[in-house]
Amino acid sequence: DAGITQSPRHKVTETGTPVTLRCHQTENHRYMYWYRQDPGHGLRLIHYSYGVKDTDKGEVSDGYSVSRSKTEDFLLTLESATSSQTSVYFCAISNPAGRGGILETQYFGPGTRLLVL
Amino acid sequence: SQQGEEDPQALSIQEGENATMNCSYKTSINNLQWYRQNSGxxxxxxxxxRSNEREKHSGRLRVTLDTSKKSSSLLITASRAADTASYFCARAPQGGSEKLVFGKGTKLTVNP
Incomplete structure (x- = not known):
């Protein structure tokens, strides 16, 4: 987890409220990712960023938005939280290697446990 | 689904035994990675x-890759209680994709 922090680590909120999760890195990695992890589904990509202000959708992006205004911070926002968004959220960082941006190792943060009541 | 598939889903062994986990995938890869997740x-x-490698070792870990069968195995030798964790394979698809594709994981329990 060195070099990657997530805040908050735990959050309980009510349906319909907005929620913002923060990922902060000190490694100067270009790529940042948001995943959610749920029993039976493994790790699923929500959104990712390949540079400041450059983001793209993952496989489960509905109901989520992201922003990256500087290299070190990647924010995940649930505009109006729903119970189906109760999950553990992980941030990850990576730097592509070589021509074509071949993905190498991803480094993960400690996770945020979100409960939507 | 584009996810890789690990098997078994769960594995329980005694300390000192070897643990083997498998990962299969459907499309060509640049590399395949294994990750461990301790509870919480x-x-x-x-x-x-990498796709041009057939075997790699790291300490008690041995990974093999068979691109013709689109499968990989992770072997943990002389397992310890501290190896209890979930293990995931993740593939970097060929063609410069910016996204790793993770499998659903194998939950390994090593009993003392």
């Missing part, structure tokens, strides 16, 4: 094997 923690990278 983030994933930790274990080993990366």
């Amino acid at each position: 923690r983030g994933l930790v990278h274990l080993i990366l094997i």
Whole structure:
């Protein structure tokens, strides 16, 4: 987890409220990712960023938005939280290697446990 | 689904035994990676094997890759209780994709 922090680590909120999760890195990695992890589904990509202000959708992006205004911070926002968004959220960082941006190792943060009541 | 598939889903062994986990995938890859996740923690990278490699070792870990069968195996030798964790394979698809594709994981329990 060195070099990657997530805040908050735990959050309980009510349906319909907005929620913002923060990922902060000190490694100067270009790529940042948001995943959610749920029993039976493994790790699923929500959104990712390949540079400041450059983001793209993952496989489960509905109901989520992201922003990256500087290299070190990647924010995940649930505009109006729903119970189906109760999950553990992980941030990850990576730097592509070589021509074509071949993905190498991803480094993960400690996770945020979100409960939507 | 584009996810890789690990099997078994769960594995329980005694300390000192070897543990083998398998990962299959459907499309060509640049590399395949294995990660470990201890309960309540983030994933930790274990080993990366490239598409032109057949076997890699790291300590008690041995990873093999068979691109003709689109499968990989992770072997943990002389397992310890501390190896209890979930293990995930993740593939970097060929063609410069910016996204790793993770499998659903194998939950390994090593009994003392």
